[in-house]
Amino acid sequence: MEKLFSVPLKGGTITDVYTCSPDDVERTISSYPSSLSVFDDNTAKAYGKSIDSMSLILPHGEEHKNWASIDSILAKAIESGLARDSVFFGIGGGVILDMTAFAASIYMRGARCVLVPTTLLSAVDATLGGKTGIDYGGAKNTVGTFFPSESVLICTELLKTLPESEYRSGLGEVLKHALLSENAELWNFLLDNKDKVLSRDGNTVSEMIRLSLEVKISYITRDPEEKKGIRSALNLGHTFGHALESLYDYGISHGEGVAWGVVRALEAGEAMGITSHSLSSSASELFRLYGFDEGFRIPEDLFGRYFKAIGKDKKKKSGEVRFVLLEGQGRPVLKPIDEDLVRRIVTKRA
Numbered sequence: 570m571e572k573l574f575s576v577p578l579k580g581g582t583i584t585d586v587y588t589c590s591p592d593d594v595e596r597t598i599s600s601y602p603s604s605l606s607v608f609d610d611n612t613a614k615a616y617g618k619s620i621d622s623m624s625l626i627l628p629h630g631e632e633h634k635n636w637a638s639i640d641s642i643l644a645k646a647i648e649s650g651l652a653r654d655s656v657f658f659g660i661g662g663g664v665i666l667d668m669t670a671f672a673a674s675i676y677m678r679g680a681r682c683v684l685v686p687t688t689l690l691s692a693v694d695a696t697l698g699g700k701t702g703i704d705y706g707g708a709k710n711t712v713g714t715f716f717p718s719e720s721v722l723i724c725t726e727l728l729k730t731l732p733e734s735e736y737r738s739g740l741g742e743v744l745k746h747a748l749l750s751e752n753a754e755l756w757n758f759l760l761d762n763k764d765k766v767l768s769r770d771g772n773t774v775s776e777m778i779r780l781s782l783e784v785k786i787s788y789i790t791r792d793p794e795e796k797k798g799i800r801s802a803l804n805l806g807h808t809f810g811h812a813l814e815s816l817y818d819y820g821i822s823h824g825e826g827v828a829w830g831v832v833r834a835l836e837a838g839e840a841m842g843i844t845s846h847s848l849s850s851s852a853s854e855l856f857r858l859y860g861f862d863e864g865f866r867i868p869e870d871l872f873g874r875y876f877k878a879i880g881k882d883k884k885k886k887s888g889e890v891r892f893v894l895l896e897g898q899g900r901p902v903l904k905p906i907d908e909d910l911v912r913r914i915v916t917k918r919a
């Protein structure tokens with residue numbers, strides 16, 4: 570196991586991030602006298618190790634990110650005699666990690682938690698920063714806590730079984746991190762290593778995750794509880810993207826939506842005189858290089874529904890939706906965009 574980072578978070582807590590193999594994960598689990606490992610049915614298979622009585626397998630999918638699953642985790646923890654110093658291992662994508670950490674945060678007023686991401690998206694986005702939770706009342710992540718895990722174990726080997734669409738979804742977030750980075754390292758890495766990234770070469774994926782996490786860390790450590798507006802920058806592309814996902818009933822993956830949304834945010838910034846043309850066009854090129862359909866536009870007659878979906882954005886402040894725009898690479902600003910400009914950007918090809 571190699572330690573990549575020690576990340577200082579809320580209230581002086583620290584999350585240690587390691588790269589490792591599935592055998593290391595197995596050894597780590599057995600090193601604790603009392604633990605519970607939580608999987609979904611796909612990640613239990615991908616993990617490939619024996620699943621013992623100290624494990625719980627939940628059904629996969631966002632529709633199971635709910636109280637019933639939390640109830641199952643807590644019931645299993647009680648039945649297994651877990652104490653406050655026992656460790657909850659979440660082994661899965663963002664859904665399993667968010668729920669395991671949420672259950673750990675409320676079990677006996679806070680047990681211990683270790684996360685093992687098995688999707689690219691969860692490795693670069695859902696492991697650090699302490700956001701836990703479930704979907705409730707028809708909306709995503711409405712109930713939850715801030716509860717940073719004590720460590721994160723990243724095994725690129727586990728990503729090999731990930732369906733292509735899920736891998737691409739994670740890549741959308743990685744490319745977004747490249748734009749949010751204050752330096753060119755991740756961007757250049759992506760330009761130089763496209764084939765190895767797409768064929769999931771282990772060392773390449775590992776380095777890409779490290780560089781991507783470096784960017785996320787620089788934002789969350791400056792705003793651990795999302796109170797200063799710095800962390801909101803990580804939502805670059807999300808307002809445009811979520812509305813697209815919702816318009817097409819989530820037939821578009823989250824990462825595809827984000828990728829499309831990032832390019833729209835840059836175009837909007839350019840039209841508002843905030844973003845340079847060269848940044849906007851080189852970002853479009855990067856997304857195209859990775860096969861994202863960044864030029865897609867929604868039909869004019871769907872704009873009303875699309876704009877309504879934008880209005881539901883949870884980043885609303887005092888009734889106003891604020892978009893993350895870029896004054897330059899790694900220089901985000903939050904601004905409202907008027908309806909006419911949104912219409913121009915999302916419905917007409919430039």
Ligand SMILES: NC(=O)c1ccc[n+]([C@@H]2O[C@H](COP(=O)([O-])OP(=O)(O)OC[C@H]3O[C@@H](n4cnc5c(N)ncnc54)[C@H](O)[C@@H]3O)[C@@H](O)[C@H]2O)c1
Pocket residue numbers: 609610611612615629630631634661662663664665667687688690691694695696697698699700701709710727728729730731732735738
């Ligand atoms: N806490 C945070 O900061 C944070 C950040 C971003 C996203 N999230 C949350 O993460 C969730 C999305 O995460 P996700 O995209 O990982 O979705 P997910 O957990 O639903 O995983 C996607 C699909 O891939 C399957 N899968 C996972 N790993 C696999 C593997 N190695 N092999 C084969 N199949 C595998 C899963 O069973 C699932 O069907 C959302 O609920 C979102 O709210 C949280």
